[in-house]
Amino acid sequence: MARRLQFQPVQPVRAYERIVQQIEDAILRGDLRPGQRLPSERDLVQQFSVSRSSVREALRVLQSNGMVRSRAGDPAGPEVLPFSPATLQKSMTTLARVSELSLAELIQFRMLLDSSANLLAARLRTEEQLAEMDAAMAVMRAATDDYEEFSRADVAFHDAVARASGNRLVQVCNQVVRSVVLTLIEDKIARAADRTAQMAESIAHHAEVLDAVRISDGPAAARLARQTLYDYYAGYVTEQEREFLRTLIDTD
Template sequence: MQFEPVAPVRAYERIVEQIEEAVVSGLLKPGDRLPGERELMTQFGVGRSTVREALRVLQAAELVRSRPGDPRGPEVLAASPVALQRSMHRLARAEHVGLGELVQFRMVLDGSAHLLAAHLRTAADLSALDEALAAMSTAAGYAEFSRADVSFHETVARASRNQLLVVSGEVVRGVVLELIEDKLSHARDQSTLMRTWLRHHEQVRDAIRAGDGESAARLARQALYDNYAEYVPQEQRAMLTPLLTS
């Protein structure tokens, strides 16, 4: 058995770990303030440069926000999908992650969200879906139509009552949004395409209203396949087809 050499842990990394743990455990909540720089130096027993490096890492991870000259100390931030969004964009550009995997992941997420929404939706959720559909049907152009479309999908995600599905779905939609815009911008008849999407959303709304989760999930996965499969390399499309029958 041959072990690999280990890298020494730097002091600022230990500071980051402790503050992250305090946030995750709830000891530090959004809006709370960390002690000032001098107090952090005293509590952790380190120098100013070490504290500043730890704060730089925490700010880059969007766990805290520090304003120069603010005497109140760095502010703990609420969880945000921004960092996950950036990571997903990097994955989308990486050679080892193909577009087929991204589309497949969205089919899994959206299918699950639609299934749960059909069983857990409230009257307010159904009203919000109706409002989004009304906005889509009267949209003056693609930009307005797209905003209503996003609102529809966000409502479905919230109706799943699962915050992880909400955040993950938002991130993946953002990664592939360019594909929607590209498809519409190159469509010969944008009005026809938007009417097709509107009918699909109406079918989804009806399935969710009827509590038919399997139909809602199937419609969601099929629509994603129909919209994105043409962008996926031929050799990766086999990754998507099993989700059309599940």
């Protein structure tokens, strides 16, 4: 006798979810491009054969997801938006805050991203990109009495390295993960006992990375990224999680 199949209960799909799915699919296929307009609310009601409230709920979801911009009463219809790293950042921050992603997982992912970016940058960087890194380092050295200026220069350095990697996805993910991690621990950083010593140590680490990138030593640049991030963030996680992060330290 054949084994009886076990099926799972299904959830009813609301009309607005179908609308969201169709519009998202059209954007992903390229049928709708950034800057183009969706039909007006009235036309959408007619095309989908649904109530006005269903269309409005769908547009609220799409706007919340950063896919369209909708203004009440706009006769031109909702505008399709270009992809923004802010959308990914919002989703990852939400995941982290509801404990779907731990801080240790985010830090480990950043260790992977930064080390890959450094490796690629060391092999692919141009003289102009190297000059950008030098300029960011100069600002960091001059801004040890201005934490905000120092932080902006620090970000500029990492952005220059990410651009030198030649991989746009690395750039986007690097920017997003860095922002999410800092958002989660910004209060702890603000209470750091000795920012001056922290900035001096950061300058030394960045200088080592820059030297490795300058001489095209990719493995060294990658190793430095992992070690530096571990040294900086290990104090914000538990000992068990530190062991999790240490798995990336001795990989060469």
